[in-house]
Amino acid sequence: MADLGNPTAPATPLVELSAPPEPSRDDVRAALARAADGALGGGSEDRALDDATTLLAARGDDLEALLALAAARRDAHLAAEGRPGVVTYSPKVFVPLTRLCQDRCHYCTFATVPGRLPAAYLERDEVLEIARAGAAQGCTEVLFTLGDRPEARWAAARDWLGARGLATTLDHVHDSARAVLAETGLLPHLNPGVMDLVDLQRLRAVSPSMGMMLETTATRLWSQPGGAHFGSPDKEPALRRRVVDDAGHARVPFTSGILVGIGEHRAERAQSLLVLAASARRGGHLQEVIVQNFRAKPDTAMRGEPDAEFDAFVAAVAVARLIMPLGVSVQAPPNLAGELDDSASAAADQALLLRAGIDDWGGVSPVTPDHVNPERPWPGLDALRAVTGAAGFTLTPRLTVYPRYVRDPNRWLHPDLVDPVTALADEQGLARVRRPAETR
Numbered sequence: 001m002a003d004l005g006n007p008t009a010p011a012t013p014l015v016e017l018s019a020p021p022e023p024s025r026d027d028v029r030a031a032l033a034r035a036a037d038g039a040l041g042g043g044s045e046d047r048a049l050d051d052a053t054t055l056l057a058a059r060g061d062d063l064e065a066l067l068a069l070a071a072a073r074r075d076a077h078l079a080a081e082g083r084p085g086v087v088t089y090s091p092k093v094f095v096p097l098t099r100l101c102q103d104r105c106h107y108c109t110f111a112t113v114p115g116r117l118p119a120a121y122l123e124r125d126e127v128l129e130i131a132r133a134g135a136a137q138g139c140t141e142v143l144f145t146l147g148d149r150p151e152a153r154w155a156a157a158r159d160w161l162g163a164r165g166l167a168t169t170l171d172h173v174h175d176s177a178r179a180v181l182a183e184t185g186l187l188p189h190l191n192p193g194v195m196d197l198v199d200l201q202r203l204r205a206v207s208p209s210m211g212m213m214l215e216t217t218a219t220r221l222w223s224q225p226g227g228a229h230f231g232s233p234d235k236e237p238a239l240r241r242r243v244v245d246d247a248g249h250a251r252v253p254f255t256s257g258i259l260v261g262i263g264e265h266r267a268e269r270a271q272s273l274l275v276l277a278a279s280a281r282r283g284g285h286l287q288e289v290i291v292q293n294f295r296a297k298p299d300t301a302m303r304g305e306p307d308a309e310f311d312a313f314v315a316a317v318a319v320a321r322l323i324m325p326l327g328v329s330v331q332a333p334p335n336l337a338g339e340l341d342d343s344a345s346a347a348a349d350q351a352l353l354l355r356a357g358i359d360d361w362g363g364v365s366p367v368t369p370d371h372v373n374p375e376r377p378w379p380g381l382d383a384l385r386a387v388t389g390a391a392g393f394t395l396t397p398r399l400t401v402y403p404r405y406v407r408d409p410n411r412w413l414h415p416d417l418v419d420p421v422t423a424l425a426d427e428q429g430l431a432r433v434r435r436p437a438e439t440r
């Protein structure tokens with residue numbers, strides 16, 4: 001298990017960081033040299049923050065050197081996990097259980113108002129219908145992504161839940177996930193926003209993995225008017241950090257990550273990644289870190305903002321790889337790469353992400369759109385396999401829960417989930433291939 005799962009000191013408090021100056025090339029090269037020697041900042045946490053902040057500014061030849069270091073670290077991770085040369089994805093369907101939300105993230109087009117929806121929530125039978133369509137296409141994951149605690153803001157949500165004898169949105173998540181497991185055998189991955197320790201312990205019985213993006217440690221983007229998270233109670237960085245840590249206490253294999261380009265500066269981006277790495281070391285539960293690039297969408301408060309600059313995003317992927325302990329996968333979604341409707345530029349950007357050290361593409365669906373980024377279709381699996389193969393890797397389906405946790409079920413899986421997970425896993429803990437999509 002490498003250096004994961006060794007409880008150390010408690011989490012250090014988040015300090016507000018001022019915007020860093022542009023580093024000189026000498027600064028960048030010195031940071032690269034320390035990274036090449038094995039540790040950002042030569043092992044000290046403050047120096048690691050400085051070096052990571054510096055490396056996030058690498059461009060041109062320096063960025064090339066950073067990518068090479070990150071790629072080598074990814075290869076070491078895959079070798080340590082016993083799957084050298086394997087880049088994974090999770091064949092999934094996406095269940096937008098509710099698009100009502102108590103938050104108002106300025107980049108989000110997923111959250112909406114009751115008047116624009118046929119109903120406040122999907123019914124359990126509608127969820128099952130989506131899951132069955134996924135099963136027919138060889139999917140193994142049902143991703144529940146939804147608005148945070150809409151009942152705190154919307155009467156339509158309270159009424160819908162009340163009419164069905166449900167107290168909270170998370171009760172509906174629980175019952176729907178249990179139904180998916182029982183009726184289809186597919187594995188739920190829950191992404192319902194903020195959960196407390198009791199929620200995590202209860203939901204763990206119906207879902208082998210869960211996730212919540214940290215997004216960013218930049219509290220100012222939450223506390224100050226105009227910030228991307230102003231008006232979103234669930235996006236307070238200290239609260240989200242506690243959720244990521246609590247998932248470790250509850251022994252939930254967990255996915256988190258950062259959103260790049262929502263107004264955070266490089267030092268905040270570096271701090272966010274260091275916070276995730278520290279949580280991974282304490283809990284051993286962080287299976288993957290998603291590095292997701294902000295994409296401006298019409299009808300949102302941030303529609304006029306530029307998309308995340310792609311070189312800055314690629315540098316963030318590489319720095320994430322260097323910061324994370326071995327054993328933590330680094331994921332970037334393939335559908336947010338490239339210009340819209342331009343498969344050549346998507347392929348070029350995806351190739352760059354592989355050079356930057358990712359080892360996973362996340363959920364890819366042959367059935368449902370990415371409801372969070374609906375304007376961005378999934379690449380076909382053939383195209384993704386071609387890009388991955390051209391970079392020297394074999395594209396391989398995984399389960400929603402990663403092999404290292406599948407192999408240690410007593411610690412990481414609720415007893416009720418051992419059989420459902422085992423039924424879908426191969427000897428390596430990856431997905432047993434039985435998919436029509438795979439043989440196309």
Ligand SMILES: O=c1nc2n(C[C@H](O)[C@H](O)[C@H](O)CO)c3cc(O)ccc3cc-2c(=O)[nH]1
Pocket residue numbers: 090092094141143189190191209210211212213255256290361362363364370371372373399400401
């Ligand atoms: O299709 C998507 N899947 C998202 N996923 C699912 C992801 O692509 C994979 O299906 C999981 O990582 C499987 O382990 C998330 C999962 C999380 O736990 C947290 C955040 C996300 C974000 C997205 C997303 O924006 N779009």
Ligand SMILES: C[C@H]1O[C@@H](n2cnc3c(N)ncnc32)[C@H](O)[C@@H]1O
Pocket residue numbers: 107108109145212213215258259292293294295296297372373
């Ligand atoms: C499900 C996850 O999707 C991400 N998310 C939400 N809106 C956007 C956007 N416009 N661009 C990129 N990612 C987004 C957030 O990080 C959220 O946690």
Ligand code: MET
Pocket residue numbers: 101110145146147148191192193194212213372
């Ligand atoms: C649709 S956004 C993903 C789930 C949750 N609302 C969050 O922001 O964490």
Ligand code: SF4
Pocket residue numbers: 101102103104105108109110111146147148193232234
């Ligand atoms: S990103 Fe999540 S929490 Fe924020 S508004 Fe959208 S659905 Fe709500």
